[in-house]
Amino acid sequence: MRIVIASSEAVPFSKTGGLADVAAALPKALDQSGHDVSLIIPHYPQFDSGRPNRPTTETTSFCLRVAVGNKIVNARVLRAKLSRCRVTVYLVDQSSYFDRQGVYGEDNLDYQDNCERFVFFSRAVLEIIQHFNLKPDVVHSNDWQTGLVPVLVAVEMRRRPGLDQTASVFTIHNMAFQGRFWHWDMHLTGLDWKYFNWRQMESFGYLNLLKSGIAFADMVTTVSPTYAREIQTPEYGCGLHGVLSSRTCDLRGILNGVDTEIWNPSTDPYIAKPYTIDTVELGKAACKAALQKQLGLPVRPDVPLFGSVSRMTGQKGYSLIAQSANVLLDQDAQFIFLGSGESHYEDLLTDLAASHPQQVSTTIGYNEKLSHQVEAGCDVFLMPSEFEPCGLNQMYSLIYGTVPLVRSVGGLADSVVNADDQSIARGVANGFSFPEFRSDVFLEQFCRARSMYADKPTWRKLQQNGMLRDWSWKKSAAEYIQVYEKAISKRQLAAECSRGKSPVELTNRDTNSDCHSTSFADGSLPWKTRLSPRNA
Ligand code: ADP
Ligand code: GLC
Numbered sequence: 001m002r003i004v005i006a007s008s009e010a011v012p013f014s015k016t017g018g019l020a021d022v023a024a025a026l027p028k029a030l031d032q033s034g035h036d037v038s039l040i041i042p043h044y045p046q047f048d049s050g051r052p053n054r055p056t057t058e059t060t061s062f063c064l065r066v067a068v069g070n071k072i073v074n075a076r077v078l079r080a081k082l083s084r085c086r087v088t089v090y091l092v093d094q095s096s097y098f099d100r101q102g103v104y105g106e107d108n109l110d111y112q113d114n115c116e117r118f119v120f121f122s123r124a125v126l127e128i129i130q131h132f133n134l135k136p137d138v139v140h141s142n143d144w145q146t147g148l149v150p151v152l153v154a155v156e157m158r159r160r161p162g163l164d165q166t167a168s169v170f171t172i173h174n175m176a177f178q179g180r181f182w183h184w185d186m187h188l189t190g191l192d193w194k195y196f197n198w199r200q201m202e203s204f205g206y207l208n209l210l211k212s213g214i215a216f217a218d219m220v221t222t223v224s225p226t227y228a229r230e231i232q233t234p235e236y237g238c239g240l241h242g243v244l245s246s247r248t249c250d251l252r253g254i255l256n257g258v259d260t261e262i263w264n265p266s267t268d269p270y271i272a273k274p275y276t277i278d279t280v281e282l283g284k285a286a287c288k289a290a291l292q293k294q295l296g297l298p299v300r301p302d303v304p305l306f307g308s309v310s311r312m313t314g315q316k317g318y319s320l321i322a323q324s325a326n327v328l329l330d331q332d333a334q335f336i337f338l339g340s341g342e343s344h345y346e347d348l349l350t351d352l353a354a355s356h357p358q359q360v361s362t363t364i365g366y367n368e369k370l371s372h373q374v375e376a377g378c379d380v381f382l383m384p385s386e387f388e389p390c391g392l393n394q395m396y397s398l399i400y401g402t403v404p405l406v407r408s409v410g411g412l413a414d415s416v417v418n419a420d421d422q423s424i425a426r427g428v429a430n431g432f433s434f435p436e437f438r439s440d441v442f443l444e445q446f447c448r449a450r451s452m453y454a455d456k457p458t459w460r461k462l463q464q465n466g467m468l469r470d471w472s473w474k475k476s477a478a479e480y481i482q483v484y485e486k487a488i489s490k491r492q493l494a495a496e497c498s499r500g501k502s503p504v505e506l507t508n509r510d511t512n513s514d515c516h517s518t519s520f521a522d523g524s525l526p527w528k529t530r531l532s533p534r535n536a
Contacts, residue, residue, distance in 0.1 A: 002035075005040070012055070014047045022142075023041070028473070033474075040091075041091055044103060045098075053083055055082065062076075066120055077092060090128050094124075108343070115181040115188055118209070122149045125141070137165075138169055144178050147179055150216040151200075153166055167491040173223055178239075200216070218250070219252065221483055231244050255411055256411065256473075256476060257472050292305070303334050307335070307378030315386055316386075317407060320439050324443050336363075337353075338370055349362040375400045390414075394412055398467065404432070405432040406433050416432075418432060430462055431466065
């Protein structure tokens with residue numbers, strides 16, 4: 001299968017969060033299972049230096065010319081190979097859009113021209129596909145930044161010779177970020193205003209690029225089965241639960257995997273002592289001592305060390321940590337916080353480190369090496385998220401024998417098995433989780449983790465359960481292939497529909513189909529669901 005993946009970030013070229021990890025690891029896993037994969041991302045020069053193993057890029061002779069609103073924007077296209085696989089990466093090099101200090105914004109403020117930047121990038125994806133003759137069976141785009149891609153595939157790409165049956169898949173990594181822009185930005189897309197309606201690109205009066213991707217893609221995925229269910233409810237759907245429920249038959253939740261070439265305690269170059277499941281006790285003890293020493297905490301093997309590596313935002317549950325700080329610090333425990341984000345959380349955690357230097361170390365900023373050292377050196381990983389589409393750090397923790405303490409939402413619920421009496425008896429417990437987003441419930445689990453830490457045999461078992469499970473991308477990549485196949489068969493069906501056969505006649509033939517929602521090649525809706533003239 002020929003697959004093109006579009007993302008606004010991918011390691012080792014750029015990263016602000018888990019999307020970058022996924023956008024590199026999934027193509028690699030698909031390549032390893034024999035598919036032909038290309039990845040298209042923007043080029044952000046700020047990341048060019050300082051990342052180890054960054055593949056070299058070459059400049060291609062292709063000069064992109066893309067219409068964005070009334071402008072024609074030119075760009076260069078760079079090319080590289082993802083390391084240890086055959087995936088070709090195309091980097092869109094447009095300095096006025098992407099050569100900036102931040103990726104999406106600076107000082108916690110989004111760039112004002114984000115709509116223009118990512119409309120440009122989405123259109124560039126189509127031009128690269130055409131110019132380099134990639135002929136994809138499926139174009140897979142991710143999050144609002146590439147939400148326009150499924151629209152462009154439906155409305156424009158399928159009109160191009162040889163590309164009429166291209167299928168599209170759209171993955172939601174986080175409903176909280178929707179790419180909502182004032183309605184007038186619709187003119188930047190170059191699309192007919194007829195698509196600006198409540199079924200397709202409009203939401204509460206705004207242009208909504210996440211909704212656009214959801215509405216137009218042949219198949220929609222999100223990054224865990226639990227999150228796929230949650231986002232169809234008002235509580236987690238961030239205003240889009242209706243559109244998601246309307247696509248329930250085409251929505252799949254696939255848990256992210258882990259790139260085990262990067263996150264592997266037996267080969268990790270950043271940690272003090274590599275270890276395996278057989279040497280976890282000695283290995284982690286050495287890593288813990290080195291981490292305590294490095295961060296100026298008392299080197300004490302007996303004290304439980306809690307760590308967190310994260311964006312410091314409401315999503316990640318820092319309000320629970322803030323509300324519980326006094327009780328947490330009353331315990332004989334140490335804490336390491338690494339991250340950056342909202343200034344009130346940064347300030348609070350920095351102040352805690354200043355007032356409790358024997359117990360707390362806070363590092364504000366992005367530090368890849370330290371993030372590996374925290375995963376290896378801590379005993380417990382804290383992730384009490386308010387919501388969590390998937391979450392990667394709890395899986396890194398499980399691989400490193402670091403027991404996660406999480407709120408049971410989204411991907412955290414799908415990966416962490418709470419150590420209650422039953423799961424311990426069944427030998428499946430691998431961490432601690434709590435249901436309600438309340439500080440008293442969080443503290444209860446915190447205290448359970450602290451006391452269970454003293455029960456070494458049970459603790460070893462929790463570590464082993466986490467380390468034994470296969471967290472690699474193998475299974476998830478196979479699930480993506482099934483989704484791609486489904487998208488392709490829907491597309492073939494729709495193409496036949498457009499050639500004059502009735503949808504009913506065709507869906508009767510489609511034995512795999514569990515629902516019949518489909519659109520014609522140009523993105524218009526079938527007669528049954530066609531919009532009323534008021535909204536068309
Ligand atoms: P999200 O994408 O919501 O931020 P994830 O858990 O999916 O959360 O992924 C976050 C990724 O970013 C992980 O790879 C994590 O290690 C990394 N990360 C987050 N903050 C930092 C930081 N301050 N330094 C290094 N890595 C970080
Ligand atoms: C988002 C989510 C996170 C997920 C990541 C990768 O940033 O917040 O939960 O792991 O995307 O899919």
